[in-house]
Amino acid sequence: MKELLTLQVGDFANFVGSHFWNFQDEVLGLAEDPNGDDVFWNSGLEMDTLYRIGETRHGVETYTPRLLALDLRGSLGAVRSCGSLYNKAPHGDSSSVTSWTGPISTFREEPITKNKFLQSLDEEHECLSDQSAKFFSVNQGSGQDHTYKQADQEIVQDLEDGVQFWTDYLKAHTHPSSLFEIQGAWNGVTPFQDFGCGRGWLSETTQAEEFQNRFRFFVEECDHLQGIQVIVDDSGGFSGVASDLLEGLMDDFGKSPFMLFTVRPPRIDVQSSSMKNSIVETLHDAVSFSKLSSLVDLVVPLQVPNFGRSELSRHLCIKESSFFHTSAVYAAAISNITLPFRMRNFGPSESYTLNIGSCDMGGMLRSLTWSSARKVAELATALPAPAVPGANESLDLTKLISLSPFGQSSVDESLSVEAIVFQGARLLGSKGRASIVDVVNSAYGSNRNRSKGVNFAHLAVSLCPLAIPLPFPKIFRSSVGHYGDILADGSIQKQVRSDVSSVPVVGRLKTSQVAIPYIKEKITDLQRFGISKASAGSSLLQQWGFPSEEACDLKESLLEMVAGFGGNMDTSTSDSD
Template identity: 25%
Template structure:
């Protein structure tokens, strides 16, 4: 298994370290010809095949105790991951690698941590964020918990382990992070399977991590723009503080990929086509897909020209309030205020689109132009690759998260933990497990509306 700490990059003289807790690549997969795989649409297995920049030796730490793949020797339980970072020599080496990069920073914004939730990396991530929280108090820690779209539904042990790892991971990661966001195209995190997220202009294979990770990467690139832009006054901590008030440390991600703008249409005309809800999809597995109210949100729209707020009929009086706006930023902000009148909303509009040249998969609809805008009808010839797409993405503190957190809590509560002694033999104590479940339940209550709180109390009384 591999833990990669990527080098920091300068943006407005502020720095962030990106810590990715990811599996190593297999030797066979590393010999794949990337260009041939992309062009032929073949099944790509290894993330490292697409690295165009060599990683610094200080940025890679290989966990040799566990295999990357196979039926045995896998890092499959939360306690196994936690125990890895209880070794003093491991902690010392990790701190040495962190200090190597931190010392290169003029001003450290904080850390981004990406890790799996469904396996033992959940425990590794929990200990890493705890270390960062203790040693770099006051710095932003934004954590993204990843879960594969599909899993082995026929293996009851793996399914139960997945849910228990996820519950422990969310409870621990959120407590040590400034902000925590679960990211997945999976329908739900609980025991009951649900169909994966679908997109109207993307035909992706949910069984390929190559496809699902490409979608999530495009969304993540947009979601993190507010503190990476040289023109922005915000920081990682500022973003977290605007979304996590009231104890709501968990946020949900939404994305429209691509943003469905007709070629040549103005932004007001595009938004007016969706008067009740934005055309985005939920990327945090809450089990529900409908847009409702929210407490706070950070919205980013990229790939839209600054002059696109102008009506398609210049010189005529505005036909709607959106057409009266003086900029794309004002147009988006007014639209958000109309849809979410009680929410604290921040918005950013960027001209630069999301680039989708190889090795990005070409799974787009033929209705898209080379720049990712919609056509009125399919072209006669659709051999042109989509080189870029506009993207709309948002982080929301929303009542939907009550469904995710409380539903996961209820699923784990129903399990007979005595049947899964092997999970606890890896290092998690029963008392600590129950404490984490109570933290999860308490966290879920932060997202309740009035009538939901009454229902939850009734359910608790009946348990």
């Protein structure tokens, strides 16, 4: 087994992470259900890749994500940072402080009330500790089943109406070292809108050492760490925090592969900002991308400007203003594309019955990047995935929907490399589950997929679909069936349904020249607003910790990326501006 460590930095990144862990938790639960679908209890997935086995002080065994999640103080809602599995002593009150003899003022805030979902988790935890209650819950009558279904609907609706924190719908129990609140920075109070706001926040205190100790705790208990998957909310100050953290980890853990997903919530405010704010935002985007990408082996930017106008809206009904909704799509795509990292290795006779394409993170990254400079990838998905056609037809993989902000452009596909991951594929016409052979023949036999000369770096196929947990938003239109079959045109069927139990997903991770215009835009912005002598943002870069030489280094790293993809950049005017 090769373990993975997951690092989540920032509010929206943790919204994405909560959905990601709910998907994994749902598979674990279904694998233990003797009456459930055998595709889950015989899934061919090695969940110990993501989870660690431990025990409490009382000897009770625990199974928690190998996770470090960072956010501001006050961002955990009704959940304690130490989690609920371990009884950790609370912090002492002011009466225990003997070094201060002056007056003391106490400010106390009422604890946040748990929502219906979190209350149900507490009740379930209490019931499972009582064998008689557990036996009763398994042997319900039909009337009780109806009651519980009604309760589930109320829980889902409560989440739809009132999710405020990413912990409001997190199913997984966490280790006491997993949730890290940045001291002195408060959610909704502390300014945290750009790269400079976050840079230096941890490194200037003892918190950086505490974080590294927690990181080392998870790493040192691994037998064979295959890599670190990182999700960062790079829309504001957390990109600066992530930059400091990743720089601090390079000395001790730089030999391990780092795969970074940068995520951003859709921007709802369309009002024009001031020139100053516009420059700050533009420089933030350029600095954040160039700095973070220089610290990892592969960066996958995820940003859909408008879900309602994208092809995703055909079968998904997504509220643009809801972090709960938008983060669910990103989490599904990340869970899908990282599936090969947690697949079990099987012999030749077994592989075509459960899954094929198991690989570790390092192997996939090496095949996608070719060189250290070619480190930006596009992630595209289909949620739910289209059905696999008959034996004599092939599935068109060129119409997957991109989640990356690269736009469309004609590129030399002979320089493109892609990895494709199918899970839970269905047969056309709602004929049930497609076999591994059906999917492989459909993918490799497609002339449309090969017409532009795209190189296949990897193909992974798993029979296990994406299991939809209870605290998942109601985003599937009525055109999606109970098992994710596409029943009708979603543009006509506007109603949503809440009884979707699983969906097939296909994802494509691709490195190609389509990323070049995006990188060039960052170079131009950095030069125009931060590096040139007359730029309005040069002093701002210095405040962020980038004097002129280091700012030029950022630009050079971006130029190397362009060259890594076979492009060129005219810099003849850069010194004369």
